[in-house]
Amino acid sequence: MARFFAKRTLTAIIQVLIVTTIVFFALKMMPGDPVLLMLSRDGSSVDPAAYEALAKQLGLDKPILRQYRNWLTGLFTGDLGMSYTERRPVMDAIGDRLPRTLELAGASLLIAVVIGIPLGIAAAVKRGSWVDLLLTGISSLGQSVPVYVFGYILVLIFALNMRLLPSSGYVPIHRNPVEHFRRLILPACTIAFGFSASMLRMTRSSMLEALSSEFVRPLYARGLSKARVHMKHMVRNMLIPVVTIIGLQLGALIAGTVLCEAVFNWPGIATLLVKAISNRDYPLIQGCMLILSIIFIVTNMVVDLLYGLLDPRAR
Amino acid sequence: MSGKHLLEVKDIRVVFPGKKGEFAAVDGVTFHLDQGEILCIVGESGSGKTMTGLSVLGLLPEQARVAAGTVRYQGRELLGLSEQEMYGIRGKEISMIFQDPMVSLDQVFTVGSQLVEAIRVHTKMDKRSAVELSLEMLDKVRIPNPERVFGSYPFELSGGMCQRVMIAIALCCHPKVLIADEPTTALDATVQAQILELLVELRDATHIGIILITHDLDIVKGMADRIIVMYAGKMMEMGTRQDVFSNPLHPYTQGLLKCVPTLDMPEGFRLYNIEGIVPDIQDMPEGCRFCTRCPRAEEECCIVQPELREIAPGHFVSCLKVDEVSEVKAGWAQ
Ligand SMILES: Nc1ncnc2c1ncn2[C@@H]1O[C@H](COP(=O)(O)OP(=O)(O)O)[C@@H](O)[C@H]1O
Numbered sequence: 001m002a003r004f005f006a007k008r009t010l011t012a013i014i015q016v017l018i019v020t021t022i023v024f025f026a027l028k029m030m031p032g033d034p035v036l037l038m039l040s041r042d043g044s045s046v047d048p049a050a051y052e053a054l055a056k057q058l059g060l061d062k063p064i065l066r067q068y069r070n071w072l073t074g075l076f077t078g079d080l081g082m083s084y085t086e087r088r089p090v091m092d093a094i095g096d097r098l099p100r101t102l103e104l105a106g107a108s109l110l111i112a113v114v115i116g117i118p119l120g121i122a123a124a125v126k127r128g129s130w131v132d133l134l135l136t137g138i139s140s141l142g143q144s145v146p147v148y149v150f151g152y153i154l155v156l157i158f159a160l161n162m163r164l165l166p167s168s169g170y171v172p173i174h175r176n177p178v179e180h181f182r183r184l185i186l187p188a189c190t191i192a193f194g195f196s197a198s199m200l201r202m203t204r205s206s207m208l209e210a211l212s213s214e215f216v217r218p219l220y221a222r223g224l225s226k227a228r229v230h231m232k233h234m235v236r237n238m239l240i241p242v243v244t245i246i247g248l249q250l251g252a253l254i255a256g257t258v259l260c261e262a263v264f265n266w267p268g269i270a271t272l273l274v275k276a277i278s279n280r281d282y283p284l285i286q287g288c289m290l291i292l293s294i295i296f297i298v299t300n301m302v303v304d305l306l307y308g309l310l311d312p313r314a315r
Numbered sequence: 316m317s318g319k320h321l322l323e324v325k326d327i328r329v330v331f332p333g334k335k336g337e338f339a340a341v342d343g344v345t346f347h348l349d350q351g352e353i354l355c356i357v358g359e360s361g362s363g364k365t366m367t368g369l370s371v372l373g374l375l376p377e378q379a380r381v382a383a384g385t386v387r388y389q390g391r392e393l394l395g396l397s398e399q400e401m402y403g404i405r406g407k408e409i410s411m412i413f414q415d416p417m418v419s420l421d422q423v424f425t426v427g428s429q430l431v432e433a434i435r436v437h438t439k440m441d442k443r444s445a446v447e448l449s450l451e452m453l454d455k456v457r458i459p460n461p462e463r464v465f466g467s468y469p470f471e472l473s474g475g476m477c478q479r480v481m482i483a484i485a486l487c488c489h490p491k492v493l494i495a496d497e498p499t500t501a502l503d504a505t506v507q508a509q510i511l512e513l514l515v516e517l518r519d520a521t522h523i524g525i526i527l528i529t530h531d532l533d534i535v536k537g538m539a540d541r542i543i544v545m546y547a548g549k550m551m552e553m554g555t556r557q558d559v560f561s562n563p564l565h566p567y568t569q570g571l572l573k574c575v576p577t578l579d580m581p582e583g584f585r586l587y588n589i590e591g592i593v594p595d596i597q598d599m600p601e602g603c604r605f606c607t608r609c610p611r612a613e614e615e616c617c618i619v620q621p622e623l624r625e626i627a628p629g630h631f632v633s634c635l636k637v638d639e640v641s642e643v644k645a646g647w648a649q
């Protein structure tokens with residue numbers, strides 16, 4: 001287990017380095033000049049002396065490989081540089097935004113698991129019944145409706161029409177916890193809808209596979225009840241593939257969060273990244289990408305470990 | 316058959332939905348089992364042996380249905396019982412082990428936890444005593460180092476070990492009947508012999524009644540007390556080992572016995588093979604199901620269904636020509 005963990009950590013570090021390196025050079029190839037953008041928002045002409053001074057201050061006058069080396073040294077000393085537009089360390093900006101994104105993604109995942117897995121089990125156990133048809137019908141809808149469409153539908157119904165919940169925005173939890181969670185509900189449900197739909201389908205099909213395995217009849221032959229066979233043995237076998245697929249879908253979850261933050265004006269890391277890209281705020285973009293890839297790789301690692309715990313054959 | 320037997324199965328008929336309405340995969344199977352007895356059911360694959368066994372425990376596939384018959388255990392009818400009531404029968408009164416032990420255990424739970432679970436669904440035993448009993452059972456089925464196997468996962472064990480574990484689970488609540496469906500078909504020859512030896516040993520020690528399902532006549536010859544010969548869902552012949560091996564009356568049984576290779580057979584000796592193939596189970600002849608291949612079939616055999624008749628005490632045969640056949644057999648014996 002320890003060796004497995006060490007190996008995974010090492011690959012994870014290499015993966016993060018590769019991702020950030022690609023992002024670094026891709027950024028430099030992107031059209032658009034941050035210095036110009038900072039000096040003249042409206043596209044008017046710029047004083048060459050001021051341009052040179054700012055470029056020098058930002059370190060953009062140095063050769064590109066040198067810039068890369070500086071960024072790497074910064075990375076290993078825990079310094080991601082200063083954001084051009086936020087005018088504060090990239091670390092601080094990310095530190096503000098990241099917890100909000102994690103909260104949104106975590107809440108969505110929780111809702112999706114709590115809804116998708118039990119309903120998937122129910123659909124499989126009652127295969128072919130109207131319950132199954134209804135659930136698989138709704139879930140194919142859930143998988144095909146894009147996040148922003150469903151988000152606006154929810155806003156229309158629950159915010160504009162019924163006036164139950166605010167349509168968008170964010171209130172820090174320490175200021176007003178009730179309002180904080182009221183604003184979390186709609187965006188979290190928006191992401192969870194599609195995600196719970198795919199979770200339902202995965203659960204249903206792996207549950208059906210478990211139910212058709214050879215050892216089911218021997219379990220009944222021992223005198224185990226249907227409830228015990230289903231809820232203990234089948235569920236445990238079903239969870240193994242489901243957990244893996246959830247892991248593979250975490251990328252989709254993060255992508256969903258990006259769109260959802262925009263729709264609901266949720267000030268998470270995705271909105272920060274979008275703003276940074278339009279301003280060519282290189283250090284901030286780099287920092288966000290670094291954090292996102294770390295999250296992605298770490299969650300995958302956790303899923304692998306979980307998989308090892310669930311499936312004795314994988315240990 | 317008067318109701319004093321441990322298990323009595325009468326006129327069981329198992330049907331599946333087929334191309335042209337329902338077809339019977341098992342038809343009119345009738346037998347009884349007593350304590351301490353080993354009853355072998357033999358027949359080619361597809362002859363309905365497994366379905367016969369499953370119908371006793373109410374574990375038939377979803378599509379199948381018991382269309383007729385009775386299954387009495389200690390005088391109590393099992394076929395009408397609710398699922399709830401069957402939970403108390405399976406594993407506690409009647410147990411079953413299966414053909415492929417490697418896939419008959421839940422792979423993600425340890426052997427120990429599956430044993431403890433099986434014990435605790437039937438008894439109010441606390442966890443510690445259940446663990447103790449589990450270890451005892453593993454020892455009883457001759458597993459070396461029970462503590463290690465207790466904590467192992469099934470995929471870490473060999474096929475023979477898995478079958479021993481299956482037997483331990485099947486017997487942990489002291490059932491009176493064990494149905495063993497081809498328990499050694501998936502195993503190596505040496506392991507096969509060990510498992511069969513174990514079954515005989517356990518029978519001697521506990522007086523459990525065993526229904527041993529197999530297609531291997533060597534096994535039957537070695538350990539059966541009584542034998543049922545099945546063909547295409549029907550019983551052809553039933554009798555003691557002596558009856559069936561020394562005085563086979565049904566042409567099918569006689570054909571089967573000629574297929575068994577013996578050590579003293581001269582080299583190059585061609586094995587006797589029953590001509591033809593088993594007819595489609597969904598399209599059986601009207602009369603005797605064996606009539607298409609029977610060397611002694613006459614016109615009426617293909618029209619009239621033979622009944623299972625008791626020719627001598629305990630020796631049943633389902634053949635219209637049985638008296639003639641027994642004479643012919645006398646000629647073969649020379
Ligand atoms: N799941 C099933 N669906 C349809 N028919 C089946 C099914 N299982 C068994 N049968 C039918 O029952 C017959 C007897 O099967 P089985 O009892 O398994 O034979 P055996 O154990 O003697 O090899 C088969 O020939 C087949 O036609």
Ligand SMILES: [Mg+2]
Pocket residue numbers: 361364365496497
């Ligand atoms: Mg079989």
